[in-house]
Every structure is written in C-alpha cells, then in structure tokens.
Amino acid sequence: MRPVNDVGVPTAARRRRYGWYPGVIALGLALLAITVLTGWRMTRGVEEFGMPPTSSGVAPSPSEPVPDPTFRIGPGASTETGGPPLVPVQPGGPPAVSTVAPVRLSIPTVRLNAPVKPVGIDPDTRELAVPEARSTVGWYRYGPGMDADSGSLVIAGHVDSLTQGPGPFFRLAEVGAGARISVRATDGSVRGFRVVSREVFRKSKAPYDRLFARDGPFRLTLVTCGGGFDRKTGSYRDNVVVTAVPVG
C-alpha cells in the first residue's frame, strides 16, 4: 500500500515531498493487474485434447471384397458347393434387441459418482431428454448399451441448472486425458474406461451423428454444456464432449 521507498529517504519525508498520489496510483495499478489476471483465468474456457475413435477407421476399404453371407444370383453363383445355395431365412419370433442399461457412473478424479437413468428424446424439441434431477445423469437408451461391442454409449448430464445450481457434470470439463471412468450395469457388471479426448463444439455445428453413432469401435461418450451462456434463451452455446475407450 505504501509507495516504494527510496533507500535512505524516510517515508514521512517522502510523503511530505510527494503527498499521497504515488501510493494511490500504485494501488490502482495493483488492483488493475489482479482484475485482468482474474479475467484471463476465467475466460480461458475449456481446452480440447485427443482424438475420439470413430467408425471411419474401421470401415471396410472399397477394394476389399466385403464378406457376404448371402447368396448371389448370376453366372458362377450356381450350386458348385453342392446342395442348395444359402439364403438367410428368418424364423418366427421377435428380434432380440435387449440392451443392458448402465446404472452408475463414477469418475474418481472429479469426485463424480452419479446414478444413471435411461432417457430418450424430448418430443417437442427432438433433443436428448437430459435428466433434470440435480445428481442424475442420463443414458441414451436407443443407442448402444453396456452389452454393446460397437458404437457410442452416450451419457449426458447437466452442467448446472437455474434452480438447482451445479449439476452432476459441473466438473466434466476438468476430466483430463487418461482419467479412469467406471460404469456399472443393471446386471452388476462393471466396465472400465480411459479418457482419450475432450472436445468442445458449438451446438449449431456439433457432429451429433458421430457422437451418437451406433457403429465403429465401442466407446463411452459423456456430453454436457459449456461455452457462453445466453440468459435470454437460458442455454449454453457449446457442448463439451469427453470420450473414453474401454480398458481391460
């Protein structure tokens, strides 16, 4: 708070010579510096890292013949192998599409341990119906489940809520590369994951087809909100997406 002393000149003498203004100017400069630093730290936003695994890496190359279990009709497709050719015939009975749901999500590095409930689509907006409850996150029940071996298992959670404050994914943007995630399923099984990427998308440009893909390598996709907040619409500009791959 005091002006920097010249060596050998008593403070009282300096004050008599210059008055209070050097001290006030120094205080103003210090306050300004603190303000600017704080502002810079607050506006850094969410940093991205890594590359999520996608289906493009495993798509069969066009030059490679795609194994085809069905019978092709045409020259050379006759019964060389002996017996009638093979055409898949479906028997009666409904298709088996049972999916094992996740029930609990745990990310120790950000002290997150939240119940997971299955969610679908808000019919009015055609957007994901993310759970409103303060501590609950939602699994997109139409996509891959815990028994899947391909595709993106999506769990979304609120970053915060107007009425309830910070949400379950308030600290999702802090989850770093290599962080461990574990997800427990309704059947009691637990799958472990390792974080490989964090991405930030403007909602208007987010690649939802990729985030919700039902093909490609099996991975866990965690989605919340971030970026600038529009008080008029009560919504965020961005989606923050953390992708993790299975371990073990």
Place this chain on the structure above:
Amino acid sequence: MQPLRLGLVGGIVAATGLGIAAPAVAVESSAARNSSVYVVHGIPGQPVDVYVNGEKTLTDFAPAKVAGPLDLPAGSYDIVLTKPGEDPESAPLLEVDDAEVPGGANLSLVAHLNADGEPTLTPFVNDVSKVAAGQARLIVRHTAAAPAVDVRAGGEPVFRDLTNPNEAKADVPAGTLNVDVVLAGTDDVVLGPTDLTLAEGTVTIVYAIGSAEDDTLAITSQVIRGLDSAPDGVPAGTGGLADPGLPTWWYGLLAGSVLVLLAGIALGVSRRTMSRL
C-alpha cells in the same frame, strides 16, 4: 375371430446393404448399386421352392417366413415358385417373368393371395429412409384374401380402408402399440389385438396374410434396422454457472481499479499545480 398368429420374423439386417460408408461407392449412380431383396412367404399351408433366373434359391421355404436380403444387381429376373421338389418348368405354382429390380433399392417380393384368393407375387419398395431420433416406422401391407380393413392402435383407427395389395405407413414414437385389424368402418376384429413392439431406428413391416374365407388369416412381419438418426441436440445446462464469460462483479472491480488509478493521477496533478503556485 381367429386368434392372431404373430410370426414376428426377425429380418434384422443393415438397411443400407452394400452402400456402406466408402466414398468411392457413394458417388456411383444408383443403377450401379445392388439392391437388397427380401422374399416374404404369405401363402398359408404351402411350403415352396423358389427359383430365381432358373437357380433354386430357397428350398422348402415355409409360409409366414422371410428370406433375405438377397444382394441383386439391377436387372430383370424370372421368379418361379414350386411345390417342394417339383420341376419349375413343368409344374410352377407361381411364375413371374421379367420382374424388374432397380438399382440401389430395398425391396420385398411378397408371394401372397390376391383379394380373390389367387396366388400372386407383389414387389413392394421398402421405405428405409432415416427416421427422426426416438421414432420407428410402421408399414402395414394388406396381402391377404380379405376385404378392406382398418388398422387400429389402442382402439383408434390409424390406417383406414387398406386394400389388397396396398400398404400404409407412419413414423411413430418407438415403443409398444396394441394393434388390431377390423373390417373397414366396423368394429369386427379380424386379427388381434396384439402388442407390437417397434424398436427405435427401425422399420417394422407387418403383413396380413392368408384367407378370410379359409379362416387362415395371420400376420407376419419383418424388421429392417439402421434407419436411426441422432438427436437434434443435447441441452444440458440452464444456470449459466459454467459460462466462462465475465460476471458483473468483475466489471465492478475493473471500474474500481481504474477509478483509484485516476484518483492517484488527479492527486498528483493537483499537487504539482499547487506547488507551482
């Protein structure tokens, strides 16, 4: 009032057939791409052998079952159905010459009875375009020797006055519907009621088959997957606490520090002015 025989046939396959992913494939014209063709057996009581261009393709194919998909290049095909083991030349049960298969299509060839009870073969183009997230497509095809019908869900008619050999379709929220089939404009139930589970991102094609006169009316169905699309968005925050923008107090602090700085400068200036007087 025949009890409904629901032979749900799991025709589970990727809807796109060969046209997956690869950009080189995508730019080819549709005529150059193969079509996915299903064969549906809708004639009760008569297993058949199916010949395509003279080749025996299906042996002892049972009623109410669905075969496929066959991966067929565009072109015209001769299709013959016989009783199992019989000669397609001399003893055809049903014969169709030059059935046109367009390129890049998804078709169901349905062997069924026409409205007069005669065996016939009707090709249907399957609508495998994407459905919105959370939705499923229901297609109902009247391929039975029966008069016009209404299809009801939860007691309310959803498809009216459907006649052989036509179809009606709708995209509906995925889930389970309780459906029955009534004579058009009446409450006379001819099939059902039954619970029909429509999986999200699929098309479920339901066929009414058989003959009302012979009391063999039944339902069979096929499901084609891969019509799913992603949600339109993920709204996951309404509070603004995670906004990296600067809050009001920060601007207050900024204004305060500038004021202090200006005050110091003003003090200095006035002191110098005073000292010169």
